[in-house]
Amino acid sequence: MKNHQYLTSGVLEAYLLGLVSEQEKEELERLLATDEEVLAQLNELETDMEAYFLNNAVPPPPGIREKIELRINETEIKKWQQPTSGDSSKKSSESRSNDPHYVNVEVDNTHIRVHKHWKIAFIAVFILSKIFLITGLYFYFKANSLEQEVIRLKAEAQHAVPLRR
Template identity: 40%
Template structure:
């Protein structure tokens, strides 16, 4: 009778979900060794939870495994490449090869190099931003002035109708 009460108390569920306290974990482990009925209920609950988890599982998008495999292969190739290097890399030659139009990612300086064409794009975006800011301020002030004028006209209409 006492084991049936413990089984129905919810102790097994908290144990299986991993939210049981240390005392409860110890109690479940001791009871499962002493009582075969308790051990059977625990095994049955674990199987039920596993089946439930499998039925509710959401499969990842189909390309996820390909991306993971590709990244692992790239890491392996990078590690193999690093192991094959016997002589130190000439830092000046490396800088010249990356200066051919691409962004330098790792550098000892605090500046970032970008392709010259992007400088014009950044300048154009900056200038357009200033222009749009000017228009926004202008139209905000115009809108505010128009609201004040409308309010004045409403008050004049109220005075004349009264």
């Protein structure tokens, strides 16, 4: 195909829109590498095409940007974790268990990782709850025995009054 024909044949438009076959694409790319006129036409057409699609653009809802950000982060975390899979995952789990900053807590076969300060907090809450329980029971039984003692003393006092008369 002659170069001039390229400019008016619609091949450039089809190329930019992704409508050409692989063979046509290669042929055109070879031409673009050598023919500056066709390349300039393609660049101009590209600008026009961008303007055309911008005219038909629809602003996406506001939450989409955050979703994309989140998805990229998830992908990056997965990529990060990939090198530690297999044999190295054992090493990483060992090194994590030796890590002084974290304690592995197992709940229904799923692991969560918490800061080591939480361990101290859990133990403190556990001990305090036991102390409150024991103290509560102690005062309950003490109050109970005192009440019984009062009843007994009242009964004794009532019993002693008629005897004096």
